[in-house]
Amino acid sequence: MKVTLERNHLLKSLGHVHRVVERRNTYPILANVLMSATAEGLDLRATDLDIEVTESVPAMTGTPGTTTVPAHTLYEIVRKLSDGADVVLETDGNDQMQISSGRSRFHLQCLNPDGFPDLKSGAFTHTFSIAAGVLKDLIERTQFAISNEETRYYLNGIFMHTVDSGAGIVLRAVATDGHRLARVEAEAPRGSAGMPGIIVPRKTVSEVLKLLDGVEGDVGVELSDTKIRFTLGGVVLLSKLIEGSFPDYDRVTPKNNDKELVIDRDSLARAVDRVSTIASERGGKAVKLSLSPGQLELTVTNPDHGTANEELPAGFELEGFEIGFNARYLLEIISQIRTENAVFLFNDAGSPTLVKDQGETLALFVLMPMRV
Secondary structure, three states: OEEEEEHHHHHHHHHHHHHHOOOOOOOHHHHEEEEEEEOOEEEEEEEOOOEEEEEEEOOEEEEOEEEEEEHHHHHHHHHOOOOOOEEEEEEOOOOEEEEEEOOEEEEEEOEOHHHOOOOOOOOOOEEEEEEHHHHHHHHHOOHHHOOOOHHHHHHOEEEEEEEEOOOOEEEEEEEEOOOEEEEEEEEOOOOOOOOOOEEEEHHHHHHHHHHHOOOOOEEEEEEOOOEEEEEEOOEEEEEEOOOOOOOOHHHHOOOOOOEEEEEEHHHHHHHHHHHHHHOOOOOOOEEEEEEEOOEEEEEEEEOOOEEEEEEEEOEOOOOOEEEEEEHHHHHHHHOOOOOOEEEEEEOOOOOOEEEEEOOOOOEEEEEOOOOO
């Protein structure tokens, strides 16, 4: 094969596909990117057997052909070539690819493309389009709550499903690690109603989020019980889904929390960040919230270093109340609030707290308290 293409186009596409390639692989071919030169251009494909990313790059094809080369090495080579330069990719009969650009020459070992795995998609039961900004919002505002505990594998992703909210069908994204829960919804796209409840893996949502950066327009989504496929312009990401049942999150979502705190989001975030500076990991980075009419006091006590406290004006008109949270978890939830004020709804010091935007109903967050 022999193709000539612009370095920036190749770098952008390699940047999309090489990220799914694991640096350590049992099978050498999985460390490679599949490259197929056709009359239309150059097709790239990479996989880790759970995710597959493909993209087509404009190219002048001198000789059609297919091969595989080490993905990360090729990416680093192209990244270090001159901006805007032409790159020539050429294979010979000795199982090597030559990369030429200006006065630079590189030779990479190729592996037979016949052994490259194909993550077959199968039949999809539901197909719909969703605005890139909406999909990005669903992922961004829930991703932080995905569990890292591998034994509870069914929590290692975002649960997506449609549900009748009373005001119509919505597409809902939920993630939880048992300490906090994020639930965000949007108007259900046409074609999504009745879709199976699916758990999209952590790595997949992370890759989709990166691909969405700077993308406008719609994203094509196709799914079944076992796989999901996203189409963003010329990039196609196919992924396996997590098998298993997501827990009944509605059961742990507070319904009767009636102690309301309304507070400036940015002021609270800065105050929590400041006082948590002396919090100890051994103590779970705990911060205590002491509420009284018109005021919130934040306190952190570290037996090894001392104490920190800060007072903030707050919209709270009830009897004094104290509750503790993990400072990092609290900050992560505050960062997802989009309105100027954050609304906290409490029950008691031992019950989950509800956090949401003021006047908005599309997103809500649940935070478990801790002893302080």
